Amino acid sequence: MKLVVEQAAARWYKEQMDLSNGDALRIFIRLGGDGSVHPGMSLGITKDSPRSEGLRHEIEGILFFIEEDNLWYLEEKELRISFDDRYEEILMKVV
Template sequence: MNLVVEQAAARWYKEQMGLSDGDSLRIFVRLGGCGSVHPGLSLGITKEEPRKPGLLQQVEGVNFYMEEDNVWYVDNKELRISFDEKYEEIKMNVV
């Protein structure tokens, strides 16, 4: 399992959420939405300090992570977070 956050996506989150170096963003599994991996589930993101991170990557000074109890969502795959400049939106893909 791997977490890859592209720099453009990290910069977008920093700007849009007013984040500073050292802040943490938790990626979590939520009920509903249009997740492509598990029907009826999708990923959300919130500013929160880690308790037991299972996946972690620091980009642009921000810690992006998933807690241990949520990594099953990306089981043996890679979660890639990117920014689509054409549509000016974040994309979360599990590949």
């Protein structure tokens, strides 16, 4: 399992969420949305501190993490977070 956050996405989150170096963002599972892995579930993101991190990726001074109890969502896959310049939006893709 792997968590990859591309630099452009990290910069976007830092700007949009007014984050500072040392801040952390938790990626979590939520009901609803159009998740590609589990129907009726998708991923969300919120500013938070890790309690029991399962995966982490630090970039642009920001820690992105998934708690250990949410790792089942990835099913031994990789989560890649990128920024789509054309549509100016974040993409979360499980591959």
